[in-house]
Amino acid sequence: xxxxxxxxxxxxxxxxxxxxxxxxxxxxxxxxxxxxxxxxxxxxxxxxxxxxxxxxxxxxxxxxxxxxxxxxxxxxxxxxxxxxxxxxxxxxxxxxxxxxxxxxxxxxxxxxxxxxxxxxxxxxxxxxxxxxxxxxxxxxxxxxxxxxxxxxxxxxxxxxxxxxxxxxxxxxxxxxxxxxxxxxxxxxxxxxxxxxxxxxxxxxxxxxxxxxxxxxxxxxxxxxxxxxxxxxxxxxxxxxxxxxxxxxxxxxxxxxxxxxxxxxxxxxxxxxxxxxxxxxxxxxxxxxxxxxxxxxxxxxxxxxxxxxxxxxxxxxxxxxxxxxxxxxxxxxxxxxxxxxxxxxxxxxxxxxxxxxxxxxxxxxxxxxxxxxxxxxxxxxxxxxxxxxxxxxxxxxxxxxxxxxxxxxxxxxxxxxxxxxxxxxxxxxxxxxxxxxxxxxxxxxxxxxxxxxxxxxxxxxxxxxxxxxxxxxxxxxxxxxxxxxxxxxxxxxxxxxxxxxxxxxxxxxxxxxxxxxxxxxxxxxxxxxxxxxxxxxxxxxxxxxxxxxxxxxxxxxxxxxxxxxxxxxxxxxxxxxxxxxxxxxxxxxxxxxxxxxxxxxxxxxxxxxxxxxxxxxxxxx
Amino acid sequence: xxxxxxxxxxxxxxxxxxxxxxxxxxxxxxxxxxxxxxxxxxxxxxxxxxxxxxxxxxxxxxxxxxxxxxxxxxxxxxxxxxxxxxxxxxxxxxxxxxxxxxxxxxxxxxxxxxxxxxxxxxxxxxxxxxxxxxxxxxxxxxxxxxxxxxxxxxxxxxxxxxxxxxxxxx
Numbered sequence: 147x148x149x150x151x152x153x154x155x156x157x158x159x160x161x162x163x164x165x166x167x168x169x170x171x172x173x174x175x176x177x178x179x180x181x182x183x184x185x186x187x188x189x190x191x192x193x194x195x196x197x198x199x200x201x202x203x204x205x206x207x208x209x210x211x212x213x214x215x216x217x218x219x220x221x222x223x224x225x226x227x228x229x230x231x232x233x234x235x236x237x238x239x240x241x242x243x244x245x246x247x248x249x250x251x252x253x254x255x256x257x258x259x260x261x262x263x264x265x266x267x268x269x270x271x272x273x274x275x276x277x278x279x280x281x282x283x284x285x286x287x288x289x290x291x292x293x294x295x296x297x298x299x300x301x302x303x304x305x306x307x308x309x310x311x312x313x314x315x316x317x318x319x320x321x322x323x324x325x326x327x328x329x330x331x332x333x334x335x336x337x338x339x340x341x342x343x344x345x346x347x348x349x350x351x352x353x354x355x356x357x358x359x360x361x362x363x364x365x366x367x368x369x370x371x372x373x374x375x376x377x378x379x380x381x382x383x384x385x386x387x388x389x390x391x392x393x394x395x396x397x398x399x400x401x402x403x404x405x406x407x408x409x410x411x412x413x414x415x416x417x418x419x420x421x422x423x424x425x426x427x428x429x430x431x432x433x434x435x436x437x438x439x440x441x442x443x444x445x446x447x448x449x450x451x452x453x454x455x456x457x458x459x460x461x462x463x464x465x466x467x468x469x470x471x472x473x474x475x476x477x478x479x480x481x482x483x484x485x486x487x488x489x490x491x492x493x494x495x496x497x498x499x500x501x502x503x504x505x506x507x508x509x510x511x512x513x514x515x516x517x518x519x520x521x522x523x524x525x526x527x528x529x530x531x532x533x534x535x536x537x538x539x540x541x542x543x544x545x546x547x548x549x550x551x552x553x554x555x556x557x558x559x560x561x562x563x564x565x566x567x568x569x570x571x572x573x574x575x576x577x578x579x580x581x582x583x584x585x586x587x588x589x590x591x592x593x594x595x596x597x598x599x600x601x602x603x604x605x606x607x608x609x610x611x612x613x614x615x616x617x618x619x620x621x622x623x624x625x626x627x628x629x630x631x632x633x634x635x636x637x638x639x640x641x642x643x644x645x646x647x648x649x650x651x652x653x654x655x656x657x658x659x660x661x662x663x664x665x666x667x668x669x670x671x672x673x674x675x676x677x678x679x680x681x682x683x684x685x686x687x688x689x690x691x692x693x694x695x696x697x698x699x700x701x702x703x704x705x706x707x708x709x710x711x712x713x714x715x716x717x718x719x720x721x722x723x724x725x726x727x728x729x730x731x732x733x734x735x736x737x738x739x740x741x742x743x744x745x746x747x748x749x750x751x752x753x754x755x756x757x758x759x760x761x762x763x764x765x766x
Numbered sequence: 767x768x769x770x771x772x773x774x775x776x777x778x779x780x781x782x783x784x785x786x787x788x789x790x791x792x793x794x795x796x797x798x799x800x801x802x803x804x805x806x807x808x809x810x811x812x813x814x815x816x817x818x819x820x821x822x823x824x825x826x827x828x829x830x831x832x833x834x835x836x837x838x839x840x841x842x843x844x845x846x847x848x849x850x851x852x853x854x855x856x857x858x859x860x861x862x863x864x865x866x867x868x869x870x871x872x873x874x875x876x877x878x879x880x881x882x883x884x885x886x887x888x889x890x891x892x893x894x895x896x897x898x899x900x901x902x903x904x905x906x907x908x909x910x911x912x913x914x915x916x917x918x919x920x921x922x923x924x925x926x927x928x929x930x931x932x933x934x935x936x
Contacts, residue, residue: 150773157774161781652891672892674907680894703892706880753907 188605189615191218199567199628201580202257202271203601206622209252211273211284216567216578216628219603219617225289227282228252228275235712235722236291240731245282245294253277255624256307256371259286260349264311264376264462264572268633269351272316274306281307281318281347281356286634288725295356297345298430299326305369306345311380311572315359315414319344319385323366327430333394340366343434344385346414360421360433362412365497366392368401369410371455371522376462376572379480381415384465388452390496402471406448406504408496409456409467411483416443438498445487446496448504449476455522455563459531459546460572464509466546468520468533474513475520475533477546483507512549514542522625524566526576526606534561534581541581541604543611553610557602560585565626566606575630579604579611582623590618599623638707640727648699649729656680658688665690667698671711671724674753676700676744686759692739692766701729704750712747715761723748739765852929860922870936871929879908886927886934898927 191197197215205212209229213222229251230237237246252275259266270292271284279300285292297303297318306318323340325331331339342364348357367387375382390407393400420426420440426433437444450472458465467476486492486502493503519537526532530552533542539560543553561581568575586600598618605612642651650656650668656677659666667688669678677685678698690696702711702724713732714721717740724730746757854871857863862882863875870883880888889897893905901923904910918926 150770153770153773154777157777158781160774161778161783652894654894670892703888704880705884705888707877709880751908756907 185612185614188612189217189219189603191215191220196631198631199578200631200634201565201626201628202259203565203580203582203619203626204254204257204273204624205620206255206624207251207253207277208621209254209275211254211257211271212620213289215631216580217603217605217614219601219615221619223289225284225291227273227284227291228254228278228280228294232721235730235732238720238732239722240733242291245291247280247294247296249278249280251277252280254282255304257625257627258307258309258316259627259629260313260351261309261311261571262313264380266568266571266627266629266633267313268629268635270349271627272307272309272349274303274318276302276304276321279303281316281345283349283354283356285354287637288640289636292354293349293356295347295358297347297358298328298432299324299341299343299361299434300345301343303345305372305385308372308374308383310374310383310414311376313349315418316347316349317344317372317374317383317414318347319364319369319372321368321370323368326363326434336366336392336394342366342369344369344383344412346418358432360417360426360435361429362417363434363436364410365499367408370453373456373458373465373570374414375458375465375480376460379458379462379465381413382480383412383414384456384458385410385412386449386453386456386467388470402452405451405472407452408446408501409449409453409465409478410499411445411447412437413443416440442487444499445483446499446501447478447483447507448501449478450474454520457523457525457570460525460527460574462572464546466523466531468523470519470521470536473518473520474511475523475531475544476511477509477549478507479509482509510549512544512551514544514551514554517542517554521561522563524564524569524579525574526566526569527574528576530576532564532566532579532606532611534564536560536562536584541579541602541611543606555604555611555613557581557583557613558589558600558616559583559587561602562623563625565628567628568630569628577605577607578628579606580626580628582619582626584622586618589616638726639705640725642705642727646729648731649701650699651701651703653677653703654680656685658682663691663693664695664697667696667700669698669700671700671702671713671746671757672704673709673711673751674746674757676713676746676757676759678759684760686744687762688760689762689764690736691764692736694736694763696734696736696761698732699729700724700732702726709750710748711750711757712745714745714747716743716745718742718761721747736761736763739763852932853925854929856922856925856929860918860926861916862926868930868933870933882930883933883936886930897930898923901926 197218199216201214201216203212211225211227226236236242254273255276256274258272260270273282279297280294282294283292301320301322301324303318304321307316309316320343323342325339326341344362346359348359368389370386372385387408389401391401391403417435421433426435449467450469452471453467454470455468456465465478486506492500494501517535517538519535520533521536522534524532529546531546540554540556544551561583563582566579567577581602583600586597599622600616601619602616603614605614650670653670656669658679667678678688679685705727710723710725712723722730722732742761744759852871854873857873865876865879866882867875868882886897889900893900904913
């Protein structure tokens with residue numbers, strides 16, 4: 147009997163054990179499962195609904211602007227800015243070709259949305275080209291590049307673009323020191339012949355045009371990043387420097403010798419006033435002001451070591467340097483700096499620039515244990531800062547007032563910039579944060595040796611950060627702007643403007659005008675045909691002579707949303723697009739004789755395939 | 767001995783079954799909100815616009831198929847038919863709304879074809895003939911096939927032209 151009871155107990159125990167092993171959720175956390183579910187919900191935007199924020203992200207050495215929706219992280223559009231883009235004909239049509247000025251690429255690092263009273267106004271986005279010394283404005287009504295300005299005397303405006311709080315100026319400090327005026331000077335003369343330059347650019351929103359107001363000449367340090375002050379510090383710009391060692395070779399080692407480099411404080415309003423007096427020399431037609439000649443306009447503060455980012459807090463009272471080679475964030479007080487300046491309390495001079503002692507401006511150092519390579523600081527709406535750590539691959543959240551580290555989360559991997567929602571304005575939203583990562587390693591399906599870059603999205607609305615999703619992105623994510631979607635007011639059709647030069651609004655008015663060896667076509671595109679000459683036997687065929695200069699002006703008279711027409715000319719290596727209601731011009735010399743089909747390259751309608759014509763070039 | 771084996775087998779199975787009942791209950795698959803939303807999203811809420819096909823016939827079929835499904839229009843701040851006096855029922859009755867909306871008259875339909883709010887003005891510019899003549903004898907391939915499959919009477923054409931004249935003046 148006892149035997150049977152024992153056998154029964156053994157059977158029950160064994161059955162229970164097997165059931166437990168196979169069916170119970172041992173090792174799984176219920177709240178983990180529900181967290182995963184809510185993470186999925188947080189990034190899921192159903193069909194028909196739209197994202198809460200635009201993420202306007204620099205495309206690095208692609209030269210272009212990438213537009214994403216947050217929180218879905220769906221990529222919505224690539225907007226060509228500094229590089230030729232075949233898909234949109236950017237760099238082919240006359241206007242964009244002239245804007246690009248012969249360059250085929252750019253290196254776009256730092257976007258800045260135009261601001262009013264320190265807040266994004268959503269009208270324009272400014273972009274820097276570190277490679278070819280240019281600044282661009284993207285019109286956020288049309289998501290088209292409106293103007294590009296080439297900046298003389300510069301050595302790569304890496305430390306731009308940052309706007310003052312009412313977009314009075316867009317500041318672009320230079321990365322490489324160079325001799326001005328494109329002069330030659332041997333590297334042995336670096337100290338005296340090379341200059342660091344800051345371009346101060348204005349933008350006329352009505353004319354949609356840049357103006358290089360003035361340039362600031364500085365010692366040949368490398369200016370890495372900068373930020374404009376806000377509110378109490380609204381007249382100031384702060385910039386980080388490295389290579390105060392004046393290394394001219396092997397910078398990795400030689401520009402990393404000193405334990406401290408400098409933060410430079412510049413009072414842009416004093417300099418603008420000086421420029422307005424006219425008592426400023428001109429270099430190649432550009433007013434160039436030396437701040438050492440304008441009392442109270444420039445100061446230096448030592449800061450640890452080869453710092454990268456410097457960011458002004460939303461209330462404008464402090465500026466925070468990220469140490470890069472020093473594993474800490476340094477919080478400086480504007481008020482302390484102002485006090486030292488007022489009292490004339492300086493620790494000495496460097497290059498004729500008054501140096502304020504580190505301790506006299508320092509509020510606190512924040513040194514999270516084991517965190518390495520701090521690069522950039524972003525903010526939320528509750529007094530917290532967020533720093534990317536390149537080497538330890540994480541984001542650190544800490545309190546600005548106390549320096550207390552509140553949370554640390556890994557990213558995948560090696561983040562450069564972070565961008566929080568409206569995070570560099572006077573009123574951050576504190577909802578999302580993106581880490582723009584340089585490395586993806588094994589995160590995604592392999593595409594061979596060149597892995598994608600990536601971005602991590604965090605929900606930062608709680609006490610701790612919640613990682614939502616990691617997405618692959620094209621090269622290369624630097625800084626971004628995350629702006630509330632309703633701040634951007636787009637137009638989806640260009641307004642019909644009968645006074646617009648070269649426009650034609652009725653198919654019967656399409657015509658060809660010949661002036662010597664120039665052939666001007668004033669044509670229309672509509673679904674699903676081109677009309678170059680309404681009177682011709684074949685309105686969509688153009689016959690020219692070899693060697694003629696051909697100018698196609700095309701107006702898209704489909705005034706409907708999303709009906710963009712393309713215009714590709716076979717074997718002439720030409721393509722452009724004409725958006726609804728737009729007039730666009732393609733100009734070229736017909737140097738090859740023969741018959742060249744023309745066709746719509748941008749799918750427009752059921753009869754898109756039939757939307758075509760001919761360019762006939764008679765031999766000479 | 768045989769008894770013992772039987773007892774072990776029975777109690778083992780009882781415990782195993784009991785365990786499955788207790789532990790397995792949580793594993794009952796439930797549609798997550800995400801999945802169910804996704805499913806909902808896939809069923810079109812309105813007779814939206816499928817991508818334009820390569821052939822006119824496709825468009826025509828779409829127009830005819832979609833027409834009966836057109837529902838109530840959304841408020842868009844546009845003038846109501848009562849305000850304008852325009853007969854907007856004709857657009858649904860003749861299947862126009864399979865491809866077209868007329869925002870100015872608060873008529874919502876497909877978006878494959880252009881919004882017709884300014885068609886009264888735009889058609890002469892684009893096609894070189896008045897709207898009424900265009901609807902009688904269209905000069906675009908898509909509309910040619912649509913109209914030839916479903917011709918409009920003189921009265922219907924006049925109703926459409928009048929409505930779109932009103933729309934263009936909004």
